Amino acid sequence: MTSGDTKRGNFRALLRFRIAVGEAIRMRPDLKPYLLSAHYDVVPATNGSWKHDPFSAVVDGGYIYARGTLDDKTTVFAVMEALQEYIEKNGQPRRSFYIAITHDEEVKVYMDGSVGIANYLSKVKFGNGDFEYILDEGSSIVEDSFPTIEYPVAIVAIGEKGYLTVEYRVEITGGHSSMPSAPTSIGILSNAMVKLETNLHPSQFGRGPELDLLQSIAPYTAFPVRLVLSNLWIFGSLMKKILSMNPTTDALQRSTTAITMISGGVKDNVLPPSAQSSVNHRIHPGDTCEKIFAKNKHIIHDDRVKDTLTQGIEKNEL
Numbered sequence: 001m002t003s004g005d006t007k008r009g010n011f012r013a014l015l016r017f018r019i020a021v022g023e024a025i026r027m028r029p030d031l032k033p034y035l036l037s038a039h040y041d042v043v044p045a046t047n048g049s050w051k052h053d054p055f056s057a058v059v060d061g062g063y064i065y066a067r068g069t070l071d072d073k074t075t076v077f078a079v080m081e082a083l084q085e086y087i088e089k090n091g092q093p094r095r096s097f098y099i100a101i102t103h104d105e106e107v108k109v110y111m112d113g114s115v116g117i118a119n120y121l122s123k124v125k126f127g128n129g130d131f132e133y134i135l136d137e138g139s140s141i142v143e144d145s146f147p148t149i150e151y152p153v154a155i156v157a158i159g160e161k162g163y164l165t166v167e168y169r170v171e172i173t174g175g176h177s178s179m180p181s182a183p184t185s186i187g188i189l190s191n192a193m194v195k196l197e198t199n200l201h202p203s204q205f206g207r208g209p210e211l212d213l214l215q216s217i218a219p220y221t222a223f224p225v226r227l228v229l230s231n232l233w234i235f236g237s238l239m240k241k242i243l244s245m246n247p248t249t250d251a252l253q254r255s256t257t258a259i260t261m262i263s264g265g266v267k268d269n270v271l272p273p274s275a276q277s278s279v280n281h282r283i284h285p286g287d288t289c290e291k292i293f294a295k296n297k298h299i300i301h302d303d304r305v306k307d308t309l310t311q312g313i314e315k316n317e318l
Contacts, residue, residue: 028094172274184272196300
């Protein structure tokens with residue numbers, strides 16, 4: 001156990017060292033191990049936007065009101081409950097497995113959980129290569145997302161999109177609101193953000209797993225949807241338009257753009273000398289971080305807007 005802040009440090013150490021990197025009994029050394037991964041930290045929540053206290057776990061109308069019930073404490077519970085039941089039944093695994101549970105996936109302040117575990121596992125010698133597979137949080141069970149399918153569809157994620165965050169900043173001479181000069185830093189930055197939001201990155205339909213997904217659900221759809229999904233080599237252009245009609249399905253076919261943070265100004269009568277924003281992209285397998293970063297420059301086309309790539313992780317190899 002670690003010393004220091006017992007409310008944080010000890011609990012983190014317990015998960016990180018006794019559970020997160022604990023290896024099960026090795027039954028078949030010739031078989032690759034697998035990794036069960038989850039995180040128990042959550043995105044910050046404000047009480048004002050919740051019907052109930054986001055950390056009270058109130059059950060109301062059949063729903064649990066609690067931050068992290070979906071992302072991603074359910075996965076933590078599932079892994080722990082399954083492990084407990086396996087132990088109680090004296091289960092004997094055929095292959096080794098690791099459990100990685102972290103406290104800093106959402107808000108990367110400490111970065112000693114996920115990064116520490118990754119560094120540890122990268123040094124572990126399995127003897128026959130990498131993990132057989134990694135089971136982490138993934139897609140959901142969706143309803144009303146696929147035409148003519150009237151029952152829920154479980155989407156199995158086989159990889160993860162790339163992750164790119166870009167910070168944009170405008171710095172000009174400030175001033176006073178009684179004698180405003182145009183354009184302002186906020187005006188310049190806002191114009192750039194509108195350009196990014198209204199100029200979507202092109203569809204990469206057919207260059208990722210979305211093609212296999214649609215072909216897999218084709219037998220469960222009704223005519224004429226089945227006809228289209230079974231002949232995407234003919235109806236590919238039509239399918240791009242159909243996917244674009246819903247944000248959930250549109251994300252399957254392209255790299256997405258989301259303006260997630262923006263700030264500028266400290267007083268209502270002062271023209272701010274600077275303004276900044278953050279834009280997050282999820283990178284389709286047919287794109288790269290470098291390609292999206294360059295495309296953004298072309299879309300904004302304004303030297304007054306400075307960009308900084310703050311985080312770039314390429315997509316998983318499928």
